Every structure is written in C-alpha cells, then in structure tokens.
Amino acid sequence: QRVDAQALQALLRLAEERDVMGWASRMFAGDPINHTEQRAALHVALRAPRALRMTAGNTEVSVGIHEVLDRMTAFAERLRCGVFCGARGDAITDIVNIGIGGSDLGPRMVCEALDAVAGQGPRLHFVANVDGAQLAAVLGGLDPARTLFVITSKTFSTQETMANAANARRWLVEALGSDAVPSHFVAVSTNLAEVRRFGIAEENTFGFWDWVGGRYSVWSAVGLSVMLRIGAPRFRELLAGAHAMDAHFLSAPLGENLPVLMALLAVWNQHALGAATQVIAPYAQRLGSFVSWLQQLEMESNGKGVLRDGTPAGPTTPALWGDVGTNSQHAFFQMLHQSPSLHPVDFILPVQADHAYADQHRLLIANALAQAAALMRGKTAEEVRVELAARGLLGEALEQAVPHRVFPGNRPSSLLLLPRLDAYHLGALMALYEHRTFALSVLWGVNAFDQWGVELGKQLAAQLLREDATSNPQIDDSTRSHLHLLQA
Numbered sequence: 001q002r003v004d005a006q007a008l009q010a011l012l013r014l015a016e017e018r019d020v021m022g023w024a025s026r027m028f029a030g031d032p033i034n035h036t037e038q039r040a041a042l043h044v045a046l047r048a049p050r051a052l053r054m055t056a057g058n059t060e061v062s063v064g065i066h067e068v069l070d071r072m073t074a075f076a077e078r079l080r081c082g083v084f085c086g087a088r089g090d091a092i093t094d095i096v097n098i099g100i101g102g103s104d105l106g107p108r109m110v111c112e113a114l115d116a117v118a119g120q121g122p123r124l125h126f127v128a129n130v131d132g133a134q135l136a137a138v139l140g141g142l143d144p145a146r147t148l149f150v151i152t153s154k155t156f157s158t159q160e161t162m163a164n165a166a167n168a169r170r171w172l173v174e175a176l177g178s179d180a181v182p183s184h185f186v187a188v189s190t191n192l193a194e195v196r197r198f199g200i201a202e203e204n205t206f207g208f209w210d211w212v213g214g215r216y217s218v219w220s221a222v223g224l225s226v227m228l229r230i231g232a233p234r235f236r237e238l239l240a241g242a243h244a245m246d247a248h249f250l251s252a253p254l255g256e257n258l259p260v261l262m263a264l265l266a267v268w269n270q271h272a273l274g275a276a277t278q279v280i281a282p283y284a285q286r287l288g289s290f291v292s293w294l295q296q297l298e299m300e301s302n303g304k305g306v307l308r309d310g311t312p313a314g315p316t317t318p319a320l321w322g323d324v325g326t327n328s329q330h331a332f333f334q335m336l337h338q339s340p341s342l343h344p345v346d347f348i349l350p351v352q353a354d355h356a357y358a359d360q361h362r363l364l365i366a367n368a369l370a371q372a373a374a375l376m377r378g379k380t381a382e383e384v385r386v387e388l389a390a391r392g393l394l395g396e397a398l399e400q401a402v403p404h405r406v407f408p409g410n411r412p413s414s415l416l417l418l419p420r421l422d423a424y425h426l427g428a429l430m431a432l433y434e435h436r437t438f439a440l441s442v443l444w445g446v447n448a449f450d451q452w453g454v455e456l457g458k459q460l461a462a463q464l465l466r467e468d469a470t471s472n473p474q475i476d477d478s479t480r481s482h483l484h485l486l487q488a
C-alpha cells in the first residue's frame, strides 16, 4: 500500500475524529444505528457464544438466538442421519435453497467455500433468479420424493423468491400430492404469518429478527442450508471465527485493528490516490462466489448518495469486483497492470491446501505473490530495453517495442493470508469484510444498513405487471414502447 508513517497517522486521526470505535460500540450495544428503519444492526449477536448476553435496545436477544440455533441443530442432525424424511419415507438427498440477495449469496458462498469439509451431507442447490431457467435446470435433475426446499426470505414477500417457491410447490404437488408439502418445505423468515399462509408447518419454520440485515444474515437461520450441508459443528465453527474477529474489532487499538486499517486504506486509495474501483482476487477456487457476496455487502451497504442527516454525500463506495486467481490473471489483470486508472487489489490466499496436489498449490502461491510484486514494482523502460537488447532486438524496432512492455508499478495491493480455508477462518474473513464495510460507512458518514435504492425498480416492475400497464399514464413513453414491442 502507498502509505508512509505520516499518512497512516493522519488516517488514524480521521478514524478517531469520525468516532469509528464509538459507532462500533453502539452497534454491539444494539442501538438503533439503522436510523432510517429505526432498527439495530445486531448481526454480531448471532455469533456470540451462549454465555455472552446481548441486547437490542432493552430487549435481551441471546436466549432467542440460541433457541433457534439449537432447533436448527436438531433439525440438521435429524435430516443428515435420515430420521427426518420425505412424505414417502425416503431419506432427503437434495436440498434446494430458494432465496435471493442476502438469502442466497451468503449461504451459497459459504457452502461452496466449505464443500471440502461437508462430509456426507445432502447435495445443495440454489435457486435465486426469477428467470425460470434456473429453477427448471435445478428441478430437472431431482427426485421430488428425496428433495427438501428451504424457502429463505426475511420478508417472505420478495417477488423472485415467491415465484420460484410457488412453482417448486406446484412441481412437488404434481408428483406427490398436496399432503406432501409439510414434509418437503421448510421456511426461514421473520414473516411467520406469510409462511403459514404458504402452508409450511410451524415446527419447520426457523425465525430471525428485523435487526438482522439481509446481507448480514447468513449467521442466523438463513444459514440453515449451510448447516444442513456441512453439519452443525462446522457451522458453529464458522460462528466462532466470526466472533473472534468481532472481539478483535472491538478491542484492538486503531493502529492494529484490521477492519479499521483496511477501511482507512480504502479511503486513502480512493480519495488521495484516485483509485477507480476495488478489486478482490481470492486465490482459492472454492471462494469463487466470494466476490458476489462481497459486492452485495459493500455496495448495498455503502452505495449511498446521502449522509446520515440526508444531505448529499461525496463519493462513497467505488465499484467492487473481481474473480478467482489465477483465472483473472488471464482475463482482466492486463488492465490492473497497465491501464492509466488505479485499481487496488485484495489478494486472499489460504496458506495450506486441502487437496492432494501440493505442486499446484505451490504454483498458486507463486502466482499470487508474483502478481502483488508486479503491481508494486512494475518495470521501467530501461529494464525493458536491457531485456529486449539481450534478446537481440536493436535500434528502432527496440524503441517501438519498449512502451508496450513498460509497467508503471507502484500500484497498491493487500495480501490476506488464511492459515487454511476452513469454517473458522472463513467466518473470520467474512466478519473482517463486514466490519471493514461498517468502518467505511462511518468514515463516509452514511447508513450501511438500509437499502432504499433497491425499491424504485421493484415498484416499477409491479406497475408493469398490471393488466392496464400500457394505458397507465404513470408509465413513460420509452417503457410503454418497449411493452408494446414485447406484447406484439
């Protein structure tokens, strides 16, 4: 990173002035820091050990959290050992998690990341998109008698999820009859009335609370699919890893506080160095969905246009993007190395492999370190000249070749090392980014826990679905002409 001691001191003063740790204390105390929805943001309570009592406002929350966790554990154990079975007495071999946004990205990413430690758990499938192609592809390979659907939706009203759930239900009823529904559907939601209306039994419903934001919810019952796949002990290790990072965030001095330092570096890169975007490059195939999870976490949290008091904000979160190394080296790293714009990179690398191909893990590590070094060091015109001359290139041909092979260098990156990609360290990694996001929201002065920006599109889609859409004067001419085209 391009910070010297003086810059770092200034950044640490900024964290003090903005009271990052004061806001952190308020979050952990369950104060309603999500002020536009008058709610706490208390996902940290979901991973606190049983003995640690936490409150949202004046309400104690820990007992309820552990009751749900215990119910999830009992259910997961019954299903994984075949006691909970389908309507015809078959063991459940396939779970389909139906949900979108935070009700999909977290569980999906964690299941993929921890697949190597899943043992004999049932196969897991995810359906999020309202595009029926995804549901069709998943259902096409399944046996209804051995399939369990987990309908995951905080509100139980999200259009995509409800459409997928209704068609999944139809598919099941056609095969097994409506009496089979209670044995093949479970729900994860805060909206118990809607769950009941859908026909899911109370004993198969796992609740959570309005102070759990969707993108922060995998630690709650939203993680049920994860628990079914990897088992309760591994799921609790995930929580323990996240809790360890919570404790670090709350107690480490600012200058040693990893989420705070990462947030300060992000601010420095963006505001002082003019970074255009933030790139995430996990050097771990099983973190293939990490960037999608992080995109929602960061951009739904901090992609805001106004400060807490409603006045206009300056630039907030830059676009966050990326993909696994080494694939991305052969795709977009060209731009990171040579384009005029600056794109800082977080490299994420598990030190130990969990497969037998040690030679390939050496290659992976060498590539991650090499990319970070190349970004930092670059290559001067003089170095290129010497290299090309040694290969026999001379005169004008050499001079023409030089500029294309120069690397400006001095491009910032961070290297995050995990001892290994297991549940504990994954939990810590996720909590690290959650707190980085939160610290950034405090530095920028925005509310990280609402998401009003997703509402307008939802409202307009509802308008377009009405019978009278083409004659509705509220619909603009451009959209109406598209509607006519599509209806022709």
Ligand code: F6P
Pocket: 100, 101, 102, 103, 152, 153, 154, 155, 156, 157, 158, 161, 214, 215, 300, 451, 454
């Ligand atoms: O896209 C908006 C959003 O509310 C996300 O914040 C949330 O994770 C997602 O929709 C799904 O919401 P729900 O869990 O209520 O279906």
